[in-house]
Amino acid sequence: MHTSTTTLQSRPAKRKSIKWEAECIEIIQETPDVRTFRFEKPEDWTFVPGQYLMVFFPEVFGKKNRAYSIASSPNSDYIDLTIKLYGLFTHHMWTLTEGSTWTLRGPYGHFILNTERKNDVLLLGAGVGVTPLMSMIRWATEVKSDRRFLLLYSNKKPKDIIFHNELQAIERMNPNVKIVYTLTRLEDRLKQSWPGLTGRINGEMVKSQVMEWQNNDGETPTSLTCGPIVMIETVEKVLTELGWPKEEIQYEKFW
Ligand SMILES: Cc1cc2nc3c(=O)[nH]c(=O)nc-3n(C[C@H](O)[C@H](O)[C@H](O)COP(=O)(O)OP(=O)(O)OC[C@H]3O[C@@H](n4cnc5c(N)ncnc54)[C@H](O)[C@@H]3O)c2cc1C
Numbered sequence: 001m002h003t004s005t006t007t008l009q010s011r012p013a014k015r016k017s018i019k020w021e022a023e024c025i026e027i028i029q030e031t032p033d034v035r036t037f038r039f040e041k042p043e044d045w046t047f048v049p050g051q052y053l054m055v056f057f058p059e060v061f062g063k064k065n066r067a068y069s070i071a072s073s074p075n076s077d078y079i080d081l082t083i084k085l086y087g088l089f090t091h092h093m094w095t096l097t098e099g100s101t102w103t104l105r106g107p108y109g110h111f112i113l114n115t116e117r118k119n120d121v122l123l124l125g126a127g128v129g130v131t132p133l134m135s136m137i138r139w140a141t142e143v144k145s146d147r148r149f150l151l152l153y154s155n156k157k158p159k160d161i162i163f164h165n166e167l168q169a170i171e172r173m174n175p176n177v178k179i180v181y182t183l184t185r186l187e188d189r190l191k192q193s194w195p196g197l198t199g200r201i202n203g204e205m206v207k208s209q210v211m212e213w214q215n216n217d218g219e220t221p222t223s224l225t226c227g228p229i230v231m232i233e234t235v236e237k238v239l240t241e242l243g244w245p246k247e248e249i250q251y252e253k254f255w
Contacts, residue, residue: 019105033085047107049135056103069131073138084128111252119219120148126227150213156185225251
């Protein structure tokens with residue numbers, strides 16, 4: 001099984017994990033290689049933004065499973081799993097249609113937005129690593145939270161930006177959310193018109209974006225990073241240099 005890691009800044013109130021058979025009610029093609037698989041949320045069951053589910057297909061893979069962050073908000077009637085096509089499990093998922101049955105178990109995980117707190121939130125995501133962060137942003141926008149969020153979001157090309165339209169709408173609707181996009185494989189012909197940043201999320205980028213956004217009068221923000229290990233280490237180093245306490249630097253590792 002895959003593992004995930006985070007500092008234990010704030011454990012969620014104990015949520016009861018259950019295992020159930022869920023019907024996939026909708027499949028949404030988000031980008032060329034990412035799909036959202038939608039399920040109805042069971043009654044009397046919830047999760048905290050950032051948590052994940054384990055997915056099983058016992059008839060195909062026996063006891064093997066994979067973890068998927070919930071991209072929808074806990075307020076939604078649906079559970080959305082937004083998944084990138086990659087290897088064994090995901091190739092099987094790509095053969096499934098609406099109406100298929102999935103075995104789900106959860107929620108799990110300590111990489112969460114503590115919804116009781118009032119401090120600002122720095123989110124850093126690469127590619128499909130945006131999924132737990134999306135749940136947090138959706139939740140904060142729905143409840144009209146006055147916490148400020150900065151999302152620094154890296155992708156290869158414009159067509160790979162998962163949730164791009166929705167994120168742009170959220171930014172227009174919620175003045176507390178700022179999103180900075182960076183692209184690592186932007187074609188030369190698009191460079192003139194691309195309004196965001198280019199290149200991988202690196203130390204200089206994190207530092208300058210954080211310093212521009214951070215409100216120095218308030219409590220230290222919490223940072224939540226989901227992406228490759230190099231990015232996680234970079235963020236930890238820069239934020240530590242900027243004086244952020246360790247407990248405000250959280251991360252999730254997908255691979
Ligand atoms: C807590 C947690 C939450 C997760 N949430 C999501 C999510 O929301 N969406 C999502 O798509 N995935 C998510 N994952 C990853 C997911 O669990 C699987 O690892 C992924 O879907 C690949 O499974 P597979 O069977 O298709 O590939 P496998 O056959 O397992 O892939 C083979 C190898 O490729 C590596 N690998 C898989 N995907 C990538 C990648 N994109 N880049 C680099 N290496 C990779 C794996 O480590 C493995 O060694 C999450 C993982 C964890 C631990």
